[in-house]
Amino acid sequence: MASFEQYPRDWNLWYTSSEPEHAPLPGEWENGCNELQKMLIVRSLRQDRISFCVTSFIINNLGPRFVEPPVLDMKAVKDSTARTPLIFVLSPGVDPTAALVQLAETLGMGRHFHALSLGQGQAPIATRMIKEGVKNGHWVFLANCHLSLSWMPQLDKLVEQLQVENLHPDFRLWLSSSPHPDFPIAILQAGIKMTTEPPKGLKANMKRLYQLVTEAKFSRCTRLVVYRKLLFALCFFHSVLLERKKFLQLGWNIVYSFNDSDFENLMSLYLDEYEEIPWDALKYLIAGVNYGGHVTDDWDRRLLTTYISDYFCEGTVNTPFFKLSSLPTYYIPRDGPQASYREYINLLPPVEHPEVFGQHPNADIASQISETRTLFDTLLSLQPQVTSSTATRAGPSREEKVLELSADVRQKVPAQVDYESTRKLLQDNPSPLNVVLLQEIQRYNSLLHTIRTSLTQLEKGIMGLVVMSSSLEEIFQCIHDARVPPLWEKAYPSLKPLASWTRDLGQRVEQFARWAETAHPPLLFWLSGFTFPTGFLTAVLQSCARQHNVSVDTLSWEFIVSAVDDNNLLFPPKDGVFIRGLYLEGAGWDKKNSCLAEVEPMQLVCPMPTIHFRPVENRKKIAKNMYSCPCYYFPVRSGGAGGPSFVVAVDLKSGAVPYDHWTKRGTALLMSLDN
Known part of the structure; x- marks a missing residue:
């Protein structure tokens, strides 16, 4: 900290440089740190540059061949025998079929080359092809084994038989598969594995x-x-x-x-x-x-x-x-x-x-940070799972750490909302919004009950009072790594680490507890706090349809972005709702002109002002200068196991550029972030 205060300008220059890993560190830090310690500083301040540091660290200490992707050498067939399957491990954008056909032609096996793409109903044909190939000396290529996992145990047996049968010396079995945990290990051990990455750039x-x-x-x-x-x-x-x-x-x-x-x-x-x-x-x-x-x-x-x-x-x-x-x-x-x-x-x-x-330079930073996270998650997963006695002497054991974290989480988890008294309070007014409130309270209460029960069981398991089941083991591992256990993510998806997830949960429950207590909807709705935001938006449309006595099917949304601070919004709108707490990714917001603008360098997301979601009847077609901006529940736009992430398309003014500029930027609204 003293160095930051002493050399603020130098640190700012270092932080904003395009390649901080090559820039000299301010003050005495440059000479006082070895290569690994410099990496730790980059890790703390500029996560996006870690993969470059790691690459040069490996080159300097092990040599360049450990970072260069291997060239796919089809000549591996010369080292193989008829008993050895040859396996292509696929990566996106690579299809080895053409290269394999070419190799077969070169080695005079073109007429004896038989290929089959696996999938539903292809298993009997594949079995027949292997049996004929063994007898007549064919090359048999079974593509996309990952699409026929149910047949893999039989393939495993067929490969096992190859080791003892009399085979035609020209026979070769070629397989291709994307990496999958259910692919038989025995085949991988028996075969020659080849992989190729598509060229980068x-x-x-x-x-x-x-x-x-x-x-x-x-x-x-x-x-x-x-x-x-x-x-x-x-x-x-x-x-x-x-x-x-x-x-x-x-x-x-x-x-x-x-x-x-x-x-x-x-x-x-x-x-x-x-x-x-x-x-x-x-x-x-x-x-x-x-x-x-x-x-x-x-x-x-x-x-x-x-x-x-x-x-x-x-x-x-x-x-x-x-x-x-x-x-x-x-x-x-x-x-x-x-x-x-x-x-x-x-x-x-x-x-x-x-x-x-058509992307902003910031897009590179976002993908590099994600690459860094994947790298560290992988390193974490390789940590020893059992604490050795020497490590215990150095500090608290894994079990002690988890007990401490578990107690901390339990203390911060909010109390359940009183569902019964809220239901009685609202029974005279069964409006769509009140129905949504009761459903949300039920979902959050169920989640809070699950969290408390699992933490109590975990503490008993660590103390040896109950047997540690596989689900308790999973919770133990997640809490140790400061991740949210999958059991707790059933109510709503999130990418936040455990500490900020717990804080976020408290804020979510508080919104509904206050609403239940006053029996009045909030002035500004925090849409991200809903486990099912689409249901809430539909309820708003239903309320408006009843109020104006029109069909709900004729209503759609109009979006008015607020030009004033939230403190100046004193009364709820006549129609619709005020929505706060959204973030723009892939663009910035020009408050003065109320339109999309380029984002500042190194700013990955930009807070969005409050938006008035206003139901309108028979809305006209979207104007030319408007960008239809998808709004997602959390940063994984494709959604998760719980369902899709997409919630609603919000029309925003595209500003000085045509709307397809923002399409290429990948501009979207997010309801929650990953930290």
Whole structure:
């Protein structure tokens, strides 16, 4: 602390630098710390840079080969025998089928290569293929074993039989599977395992795609110039979709396994058949069918449509050096032979700026922080589960720590709300909002009861008074790691660590306790405090429909963002409700002009002013300058086991830029954060 006070300007410069791990530390810290201690300082102040520190630490101490992804070497087949299964461990965006077919052709096994994608009803065919392959010396490739887990025990037995049967020496069994805990360990131990990661970065992906495009494919259309420009745009589109997943929730709500088979190029057919370029047909074929077939989330589909409209338009073929991004480096090069396109790709920067994807530089920080968390969660999970006697002498044991934390949580957990007296108080007024209040009280009381009971049982288990069941073991481990036990997350999803989750629970219960006590709804509703916010919003619409004697189906929302502080909101609105406590991710808020604006550097979320949710009848279509902003219950936008995370779409003014700018930014409202 003394150093922060002594050198505030130097520390601020260090903190805001783009690469603090390479910047000298202020004062005496630079010479007083070794490499590991510097990493601890970066870990405390700039979590997003930890993966870079760890990488250079490994290179300096172990060597670079430990951080470079291995190249997939199909020649492993030479080291294998007919008894050894060859297993591809899949990662998103990688499909080894094409490389395997090529290898079979090269080694003269093309006519004896048989592939099958596993799934429902494919088990008998797979069994027959293996038996025939053993006899006749075929190569058998069973793809996507993770989609047929129920058949894996039988496959395990078949692989076991291979060890004792008489086999044709040319027989090989190839398997591919995504990592899954239920994949048989015996097969993994018996086989040769291979894995490959898709190349990282836009440049590497485009280089790889242009290697897949043969000279025949490159010039198979009668309208060559138009075709080659569109082919380049398609390569860029494919690479952007693949690379966008590095931004996690700001990239895609759900991670899709787009792969090379989606890059099936059918454009030449359309260009040869039509005089005018059929833009709508091309866009539908690419974004609606080839790639859109993977996409299951409506907001992700909107993003896909935005990208395809940007890259496939009249400008793509008519404007020289058509820009594919707001950065000057990325454009469609002058037409020429395939080598000239490859040459242009080689000149692209090796690491792309987030703006290429339409993202803010902050998007990189968010994904790097998430990577750091995953790294530390993995390290925590590798900690020894049993306390050794030497460690006990050094400080309190695991059991003592958990007992202390458990007592602390029990003390901070709020008391239950009196459901019966609230029900009696409200029985003369069964309005939709009062029904919601009673349901919320029931859910929270049930959760509070579960927490207290499980903590009491855990303390008894640690003292040896009851047997430690597997569920108590899980609670013990979670409390030790300061995580929320899954048993407590049944009421509502959250990513908060245990301490802030407990504080948040107290605030949630307090909102309903006060409402129950006064029998008056609050002036400002904290929407995040509801376990079922969609039910609450429906109740508001129902109340309005009864009040104005209209059908609830004709009502929808209008959103008015407050321009004044919450202290100045003294009376509830005539129609609808005031909602507070939302956060904007992927954008900032311009209070003066009441519209979306660019976020400040290193500010990952921005608190949103109170919004008036006002029910209106037969609402007009959304205006051009409005961005339909999805609002999610918690940062995992795809939802969890409890259901979807999406709650409502809030229309916000898009400000000085078109609304699709915010679509590419991944801008959304969040009801709760992860800390």
